[in-house]
Each structure stands twice: as C-alpha cells, then as structure tokens.
Amino acid sequence: MMLYQRPNVSLICGVDEVGRGPLIGAVVTAAVILDPTKPIAGLTDSKKLSEKRRIELAEQIKANALCWALGRAEPAEIDELNILHATMLAMRRAVAALSVQPEWVLVDGNRTPDFALPASAIIKGDLLVPEISAASILAKVTRDNEMHLLHQAYPQYGFAAHKGYPTAAHLAAIAQHGVLPQHRRSFKPVRHVLECQGL
Template sequence: MTLVAGVDEVGRGPLVGAVVTAAVILDPAKPIAGLNDSKKLSEKKREALAAEIQQKALCWSLGRAEATEIDDINILQATMVAMQRAVAGLSMQPTQVLIDGNRCPDLPMPSQAIVGGDGIEQCISAASILAKVSRDHEMAELDQAYPQYQFAKHKGYPTKVHLEMLAKHGACPQHRRSFKPVQRVLQGV
C-alpha cells in the first residue's frame, strides 16, 4: 500500500517561538472537503478542518524546533529538523513524503519538494492546517504570559505593533536572538 505523507511548516518568519511542522497521511476512504493552503482559510475554517483531519487521517504528527535551536543552527536547518521530527513521529511509516517548498530534509524514504504544494496536494494542505492551528494556539498561550507584546494579534511576525512592543519592552525569553530586529533591541541599536 502506498502511504504518502504531506509535510509543511509554519513560523519561519516570526521573531518569536518555535517553527512548527506537521506530517499527515490522509485516509483515501475518508475524504476531507475544503482542504487548502492554511493561509487561504479563515481561522474558524482552519480550526474546523484541523479537528476533522485529526479525526479522519490515517495518522498525523507535529514536529518543532524551539527558538534556541533556531538561534543555534539557523531557521532553515531548524525547519528541516522539525520536519524530520514530524515524519519520525508518524505512527505509520510513509512510502513517500511530499514537502511544501523547494527543499527536502534528509529522510529515510523518498521525498519530493513541491513549491506551492500546500495549495496543490491535499496531504500537504492538511499538514499546513495542523501546523498553523498548533502554532497559533501557542501564540495565544504566549500572549497570556506576555500580554504586552500582543502575540495573539500578530502571531510573532515582525509587524509594526510587534516591533514597537519589542523596542518598548525588550525581548522575552522566546524571542529568536539571531533575528535582526531582536538583535538590534538586545544590542540597544
């Protein structure tokens, strides 16, 4: 039986928190309507689809690399590590892995990178949705711990508000020290 896992990441661009990845093997016998690139779906639709994916998929797994890992090995390498962790966490071993983007992590099975794959391949769309919903929940929790940064609003991306709050309050422990806007604040530039 061919088991194709879709893999995608969320959180390469933010200044704070982990990069989160998901791997999903969908069940052909249980189709899920409305799968698409998570960025093209409303938050409400993503939440509903995430629950359906978790219920109907043959298996799914999340992977992550923390801000400290990102600072140690850079965001690209951390993303590859998080993708490896997501695939390794699947309860069934895929026979092939389809990855959103232009490069593949080192995996023990055949893999293929597909630019724009989250809008083309349903298994990658499903991974995109799970990763996005998971990271958004983490940002809501971080917002509770550090309300001054308004993480629930901007999800850690370098928006005008986030940059203003970073300048005003300095960096919190989850800020990525290797990212230029955070470096500038830490160096008092």
C-alpha cells in the same frame, strides 16, 4: 495551476511548516497521511482559510487521517542552527513521529530534508497536494494556539494579533518592553534591541 507528479504509492505523507518568519516561538511542522476512505472536503493552503475554518478542518484531519504528527524546533535551536536548518530538523521530527511509516514524503517548498525515505519538494504544495494542505492546517492551528497562550502571559506584546511576525506593533513592543526568553535572538530586529541594551 502547476501539475505535480504524484508518486505511484499508497502511503503518501504531506509535510509543511509554519513560523519561519516570526521573531518568537518555535517553528512548527506537521506530517499527515490521509485515509483515502475518509476524504476531507475543503483542504487548501491554511493561509487561504479563516481561523474558524482552519480549526474545524484541523479537528477533521485529526479524526480522519490515517496518522498525523507534529514536529518543532525551539528558539534556541533556531538560533544555533539558523531557521532553514531548524525547519528541516522539525520536519524530520514530524515524519519520525508518525505511527505509520510513509512510502513517500511530499514537502511544501523547493527542498526536502533527508528523511531516509523517498521524498519530493512541491512548489505551492499546500495548494496542490491534499496531504500538504492538511499538514499546513495542523501546523498553523498549533502555532497560532501557542501564540494565543503567549498573549495571555504577555498581553502587552500583542501576540494574538500579529502571531509573532515582525510587524510595527511587535517591533515597538520589543523596543518598549524588552526581549522575552522565547524570542529568537539571532533574528536581526531582536539582535538589534539586545545590542542597543548592551546585552
């Protein structure tokens, strides 16, 4: 496993995002500062956990973290800025919403937005850094909940199953039922349907 250089400060915030790949909905980010006196067992990359376990851990994180916050960028912002810049904006929003200002921000991936704070990008950070693992879990549970709500409103699209990712079922549903207001119009499969419909 790769080693990362952990900053020698006490208030470390982990940041991660969920939802860069889907064709619909917001990109959701979370920022978490853990409390060293209240360790949470089992933190890891949210994708390696069952949905049930993610939900359990999300409740523990909310109860035991020193502070946590969510950020987001909506489909219209994604279409305007592009997904990378919208993700960076959502990350900045999450960190800005924390009730305690961190001394250092660790971000999953290979780049960090400008937080106006010391920050490092950590490849596979959601596996290596407990704070980033916690952020990935909160962001995933939040976005999945939003996809379940969207499924209730539009069951014919199957959002509960594919969570908005460009699966064959989702693409077929868009072709059959059309593009929803929540779809990201700049994403190629959505744009293609709109163009075919002359919109």
